[in-house]
Amino acid sequence: MLELRKVYHYYEKAKALEEVNLTVEAGFLDAVIGPNGAGKSTLLRAISALEEIDRGRITFLGERIDELEAHEVARRGIAHCPERRRLFYDMTVMENIELGSYTLKDKTKYSGLLDFVFDIFPRLDERRTQRAGTLSGGEQQMLAIARSLMSSPKLLLLDEPSLGLAPKVKTKIFEAIEHIKQEGTTTLLVEQDAVLAMEVSDNIYVLEEGKIEMSGTREELEREPRIKKVYLGI
Numbered sequence: 001m002l003e004l005r006k007v008y009h010y011y012e013k014a015k016a017l018e019e020v021n022l023t024v025e026a027g028f029l030d031a032v033i034g035p036n037g038a039g040k041s042t043l044l045r046a047i048s049a050l051e052e053i054d055r056g057r058i059t060f061l062g063e064r065i066d067e068l069e070a071h072e073v074a075r076r077g078i079a080h081c082p083e084r085r086r087l088f089y090d091m092t093v094m095e096n097i098e099l100g101s102y103t104l105k106d107k108t109k110y111s112g113l114l115d116f117v118f119d120i121f122p123r124l125d126e127r128r129t130q131r132a133g134t135l136s137g138g139e140q141q142m143l144a145i146a147r148s149l150m151s152s153p154k155l156l157l158l159d160e161p162s163l164g165l166a167p168k169v170k171t172k173i174f175e176a177i178e179h180i181k182q183e184g185t186t187t188l189l190v191e192q193d194a195v196l197a198m199e200v201s202d203n204i205y206v207l208e209e210g211k212i213e214m215s216g217t218r219e220e221l222e223r224e225p226r227i228k229k230v231y232l233g234i
Contacts (some may be wrong), residue, residue: 001026001186002047002155007056007066009039009046009210016042018210020056024155024188029181031189031201033231039210040190041083044157047188048080049073060155075103077154083163083190085144089133093124096132096143100150109152116183117146120176138169145176149185156180156187162196174200194231198222206231 002024009017016039024030032040045051047058049070058066065073074080079100087096097117101110118125121142127135132143141161148156161177162170174196181187181200191197198204198218206214206227214224221227 003059005057008054010054015210020212026186027184028202029187030203031191031197032205032207033194033197034207038207040207041159044159044190048078079148079151079153080157081144081148083159085140087132092129094128096147097150100147103151113150117149120179121146138165141173156185158189162193
């Protein structure tokens, strides 16, 4: 579904991404893990055209998308749930959710999508009329994911969904991510918590200093001594 080939991105002379090769198959949930500053968020922003790549090629469903504008990428079926939520805090839960459906082509799907997000995030159903800015951090993350799902995306990009959350809340968020996976939504997850990411993912890419240093399934990476030591604390 998604393919990156030899993608480079610079911030002036500093390399943020260097010869990144990555593939996501339809129906899979793949993860990118790595330390702070490794380029994980930049990678997602490059896919959704919020950052313009300097070299390389990004294709989605066989079509090149790295030369498109961000709104064109979104209309092709890629939804980006950004780091730190980026909600409209003065708007209600329902208003944020409704904005997520702006690019939904088949409006007859709206009711079903609404039922789905309230099924996986019942707390949001209870807070439909509450302003987004008054929600807890975990509830705001739930709302950010729900907003992304309302476009019925072909590919969901999740950027650090557990950032700043308490362990119990992290667990709830990742239970929801597993539910989304089971429903068949192809997902690319960026996550600093390697343990959580590896538990839910089909394939994992290790990004360090802008480079993919290693990739494989959970079982393959768990056998790597450096992964065990640096990322899993074993």
